[in-house]
Amino acid sequence: MTTVETYPTLADAARALGPDAAYLAGGTLLMRELNAGRAAARIIRTTDPSLAQIRSTGDTVTLGAAVTMARILNERDLDFLHPVARRVGGPQVRNMATVAGNLFAPHPYGDLTTALLALGARVVMAGQGSPRPLDDLLRDRDRAGLVAAIELPRPRDPRSFGFLKVSRVHPKGASVLAIAALLPREGGRIRGARVALGAMGPHPLRSAAIERVLDGQNLDAATIDRAAAVAAEGLDPPTDALASAWYRKTVLGVHVKRLLERMGQG
Amino acid sequence: MAKKPVSFTLNGSPRSAFTDEGANLLDFLRRGVGDLSPKYGCGQGTCGACTVTIDGELHLACLTLAETIEGRAVGTAAGLAKGATLDPLQEAFMDHFAAQCGYCTPGMLVAARALLDRDPRPTREAVIEAISGNLCRCTGYEPIIQAILSVAEGGGRR
Numbered sequence: 001m002t003t004v005e006t007y008p009t010l011a012d013a014a015r016a017l018g019p020d021a022a023y024l025a026g027g028t029l030l031m032r033e034l035n036a037g038r039a040a041a042r043i044i045r046t047t048d049p050s051l052a053q054i055r056s057t058g059d060t061v062t063l064g065a066a067v068t069m070a071r072i073l074n075e076r077d078l079d080f081l082h083p084v085a086r087r088v089g090g091p092q093v094r095n096m097a098t099v100a101g102n103l104f105a106p107h108p109y110g111d112l113t114t115a116l117l118a119l120g121a122r123v124v125m126a127g128q129g130s131p132r133p134l135d136d137l138l139r140d141r142d143r144a145g146l147v148a149a150i151e152l153p154r155p156r157d158p159r160s161f162g163f164l165k166v167s168r169v170h171p172k173g174a175s176v177l178a179i180a181a182l183l184p185r186e187g188g189r190i191r192g193a194r195v196a197l198g199a200m201g202p203h204p205l206r207s208a209a210i211e212r213v214l215d216g217q218n219l220d221a222a223t224i225d226r227a228a229a230v231a232a233e234g235l236d237p238p239t240d241a242l243a244s245a246w247y248r249k250t251v252l253g254v255h256v257k258r259l260l261e262r263m264g265q266g
Numbered sequence: 267m268a269k270k271p272v273s274f275t276l277n278g279s280p281r282s283a284f285t286d287e288g289a290n291l292l293d294f295l296r297r298g299v300g301d302l303s304p305k306y307g308c309g310q311g312t313c314g315a316c317t318v319t320i321d322g323e324l325h326l327a328c329l330t331l332a333e334t335i336e337g338r339a340v341g342t343a344a345g346l347a348k349g350a351t352l353d354p355l356q357e358a359f360m361d362h363f364a365a366q367c368g369y370c371t372p373g374m375l376v377a378a379r380a381l382l383d384r385d386p387r388p389t390r391e392a393v394i395e396a397i398s399g400n401l402c403r404c405t406g407y408e409p410i411i412q413a414i415l416s417v418a419e420g421g422g423r424r
Contacts, residue, residue, distance in 0.1 A: 001288075002287060003268070003288070004288055004331065004333060006333075027330055028326075028329055031290060031311070031328070031329040031330070031331065032311060034288060035310070043288065045334075090314065091324050091377065091395070091399050092314060092326045092377075093399060095323045096326065096330075171398045172399060
């Protein structure tokens with residue numbers, strides 16, 4: 001038996017959370033569990049209007065936790081995220097699924113999180129002062145608490161950010177894998193590369209191997225080949241109905257190469 | 267199980283009914299309110315057979331908690347026909363053999379209506395994108411795409 005508790009503010013909802021409770025945001029993940037009879041005994045939700053806000057200050061965009069994929073697609077200011085949000089679910093799911101919910105999406109979901117990880121997003125947690133780097137949150141996301149907002153540095157040059165999702169079904173299909181790359185360049189050379197991989201582990205991951213190869217280099221054919229060659233190093237991706245672990249590791253380099261070639265031309 | 271009262275509008279008419287706590291909108295509409303047009307397909311948000319509109323936006327009824335529609339406007343395929351006059355999309359689905367078993371049809375119609383209300387002259391690609399959240403396992407998608415394009419102003423921008 002399930003009870004539903006609705007709170008006026010996120011802070012109230014955060015206080016009500018406990019080991020027997022689950023938080024309901026857009027519903028695209030938790031309602032599946034509820035329909036299958038697997039949900040927690042207590043469902044916690046909030047009607048806090050601040051969660052739907054989008055704010056821009058200088059080079060930082062702050063997305064309220066409840067901002068949906070469809071909302072991102074309606075904001076001209078967030079055009080660098082449009083190619084990512086467009087590849088999440090179908091139209092119905094994009095109207096429901098929230099940015100903060102995506103941070104907790106189990107494999108193979110979490111395409112937006114893969115992009116946010118490459119972009120260097122920080123996560124503002126309910127009742128906590130300073131935001132946490134997303135890399136850090138993903139490591140213990142099962143007991144993280146409630147998200148208030150996501151802070152996102154806007155890429156200085158939109159062409160320095162690239163995203164590629166591979167799915168078996170188009171236009172709507174879950175990820176075989178996803179790749180996001182932020183490659184800021186100074187005088188042609190890459191400085192501070194951030195590359196994230198989706199569906200290649202228990203949650204979206206940074207690729208230290210690819211970043212090491214790219215940093216300080218021009219995005220030329222030889223560098224791209226080296227990045228593709230090391231892409232699968234140290235990864236242990238899941239096997240599921242979409243692809244085996246072997247397949248994911250085998251094709252990752254091919255898709256890394258395609259994304260980097262596209263970004264090199266851009 | 268506790269019951270909660272929910273007041274909302276269904277296809278423009280005010281309705282009130284009790285929902286079981288934790289029930290989804292699809293169960294509530296079918297069993298609590300008696301609108302059988304949204305269908306139960308997967309219960310996971312994959313098939314789109316339960317597609318409805320909430321305040322004009324496409325949503326999946328199976329993934330919506332029933333009590334969250336308090337005060338909101340819900341639209342279903344049952345609201346497309348006005349009395350005995352079918353929506354042009356419903357006529358077109360018949361003319362183009364876009365329904366076979368019919369199970370996906372209400373969801374397809376709601377998604378297609380939302381598209382044409384937003385964009386009366388969609389491209390073929392826009393039609394495909396608009397129904398990408400709805401699975402059909404018998405006609406194939408081509409008759410459905412043709413039916414929607416035939417209703418679009420001027421047959422759509424092909």
